Amino acid sequence: xxxxxxxxxxxxxxxxxxxxxxxxxxxxxxxxxxxxxxxxxxxxxxxxxxxxxxxxxxxxxxxxxxxxxxxxxxxxxxxxxxxxxxxxxxxxxxxxxxxxxxxxxxxxxxxxxxxxxxxxxxxxxxxxxxxxxxxxxxxxxxxxxxxxxxxxxxxxxxxxxxxxxxxxxxxxxxxxxxxxxxxxxxxxxxxxxxxxxxxxxxxxxxxxxxxxxxxxxxxxxxxxxxxxxxxxxxxxxxxxxxxxxxxxxxxxxxxxxxxxxxxxxxxxxxxxxxxxxxxxxxxxxxxxxxxxxxxxxxxxxxxxxxxxxxxxxxxxxxxxxxxxxxxxxxxxxxxxxxxxxxxxxxxxxxxxxxxxxxxxxxxxxxxxxxxxxxxxxxxxxxxx
Numbered sequence: 001x002x003x004x005x006x007x008x009x010x011x012x013x014x015x016x017x018x019x020x021x022x023x024x025x026x027x028x029x030x031x032x033x034x035x036x037x038x039x040x041x042x043x044x045x046x047x048x049x050x051x052x053x054x055x056x057x058x059x060x061x062x063x064x065x066x067x068x069x070x071x072x073x074x075x076x077x078x079x080x081x082x083x084x085x086x087x088x089x090x091x092x093x094x095x096x097x098x099x100x101x102x103x104x105x106x107x108x109x110x111x112x113x114x115x116x117x118x119x120x121x122x123x124x125x126x127x128x129x130x131x132x133x134x135x136x137x138x139x140x141x142x143x144x145x146x147x148x149x150x151x152x153x154x155x156x157x158x159x160x161x162x163x164x165x166x167x168x169x170x171x172x173x174x175x176x177x178x179x180x181x182x183x184x185x186x187x188x189x190x191x192x193x194x195x196x197x198x199x200x201x202x203x204x205x206x207x208x209x210x211x212x213x214x215x216x217x218x219x220x221x222x223x224x225x226x227x228x229x230x231x232x233x234x235x236x237x238x239x240x241x242x243x244x245x246x247x248x249x250x251x252x253x254x255x256x257x258x259x260x261x262x263x264x265x266x267x268x269x270x271x272x273x274x275x276x277x278x279x280x281x282x283x284x285x286x287x288x289x290x291x292x293x294x295x296x297x298x299x300x301x302x303x304x305x306x307x308x309x310x311x312x313x314x315x316x317x318x319x320x321x322x323x324x325x326x327x328x329x330x331x332x333x334x335x336x337x338x339x340x341x342x343x344x345x346x347x348x349x350x351x352x353x354x355x356x357x358x359x360x361x362x363x364x365x366x367x368x369x370x371x372x373x374x375x376x377x378x379x380x381x382x383x384x
Contacts, residue, residue: 003188004028004165006374007180009172009203010195011037013358014351016154017366018193020073023162025374030165030189032172032182037152045329046278046286047147048235049360050086052139055246056110059338062361062368064111067141069363077157079150080281086142086235088242089122089316090135094260095239097253099137102242105251112247113140126230129318144235145359146281175203178347191373194350198297198332207342207350211335216272216356217297218289218329219305222280223313226322232279238316240274271305275312285321287313289329289356297330331356341369349373 006022008015011033023029049070051063074081090096103116115138123131130136158164167184172194174181179188198215200208242248243258262269272291279285290305292298306326314321335354339361342350351369353362 001179001186001188002030004030005190006030006370007032007187007189007192008195009175009180009192010197011035011155011166011168012195012197013362014195014197014353014365015193016151016158017363018195018351018370019158019164019366020154020162020363021366021370022193022374023158023164025370027374028163029158030167030187031158032170032180032187033166033168034171036168037155045147045356045359046235046276046288047145047150047359048086048276048278049143049145050139050235050237050245050357051141051143051360052086052088052112052114052137053237053241053245053247054357054360055250056106059246059357059361060110060112062364063357064141065364065367066361067143069367070143070145073154073157073363074145074150076161077150077153079153080146081150082144082234084234086139086144086237087117087125088137088139088237088239089130089133090137090239091133091316092239093134094253094257095242096135098239098242098248098251098257099135101251101253102137102248106247114138115140126232129230130316132318133316142235144278147359149281172203175344175348177345190347192348193369194344194348196350196352198330200332204344204350207344208352211340213332213354214293214295214334215297215330216333217292217294218331218356219301219309220289220327220329221287221306221309221323222325223285223287223310223321223323224283225285226320228319229283230317230319232277232285232317234279236275236277236316238275238312240268240312241276243269244272244274267304267308271302271308273305273308273312275309275316277313277316284324285313287321291333293333297328299328301326301328329356331358339365341365
């Protein structure tokens with residue numbers, strides 16, 4: 001039975017976060033992953049680290065810490081990261097009211113780093129191609145990572161620089177008291193961190209059953225400009241996101257905006273659509289997203305949802321777009337909080353997301369969980 005200081009089950013965002021936090025403390029680490037390479041929520045997303053969108057308190061604190069960890073990890077692992085913030089565009093007066101209330105009531109009091117842009121300021125961006133918006137909020141701390149390339153780069157860095165063993169194509173069947181039974185044999189560790197994504201049945205189902213967890217399925221698009229292009233250098237959101245993200249959604253103006261959307265375009269709320277546009281390093285755009293909740297993620301996409309998102313993106317950019325790829329994102333939803341960290345026994349901890357902000361807060365969850373369980377100096381030199 002091969003023994004490590006730490007075993008992590010799951011090589012997605014949370015799993016990688018826990019593995020890195022443990023390995024940089026000088027501990028021997030193995031990551032067990034059922035796929036040859038993780039292809040769940042971590043690589044199906046926008047790669048947005050939306051610090052500005054997180055609710056005050058725990059989520060904002062985690063996002064701010066994760067931002068610094070992302071910059072450190074990008075420097076070490078050598079993957080692409082945009083660090084010039086994001087724009088939340090107000091398309092009308094109702095959306096502008098939310099941004100204004102956020103700036104007046106919450107921005108500096110809660111420690112956000114952002115600034116309001118007037119209509120004239122917005123008109124001065126990208127050659128005036130966003131001039132049809134009446135205001136914007138520029139988040140200064142928001143990042144964007146190209147997830148499809150970042151995850152392999154991080155994996156390679158953990159393997160080569162920190163001696164982390166990745167045991168892939170291997171199903172973990174049971175975990176108890178530091179022992180992990182898998183399809184490739186048994187392993188043992190002083191502590192096991194289980195990061196199963198939205199799989200609530202394979203491992204420790206008794207921990208998940210009382211929570212009545214669901215999953216959410218997202219429709220996603222990758223598009224290119226079909227005509228004159230905008231040299232977009234940061235993610236774009238619109239006021240639609242203000243009824244979803246915790247930094248805004250509880251504000252009175254956001255509740256008013258929700259009522260306006262319900263009256264004018266109820267299909268957007270019914271399908272959980274709020275526009276996000278992320279430029280890739282190759283001039284493409286990742287566009288989404290929608291939210292359909294349930295016990296399982298059905299494989300059937302609704303073309304009307306894709307068309308609605310594409311229309312919203314074309315309106316926001318003032319440009320024609322052509323879709324080159326479609327896919328589904330899936331992640332856990334409707335838990336007791338945005339994420340849960342649950343001790344199972346003295347040698348086992350489960351960490352799972354219940355929302356779609358794993359990229360935004362995941363590194364901090366891993367760092368804080370490992371520090372709480374194991375402690376030790378995070379700057380210790382790696383070694384067996």
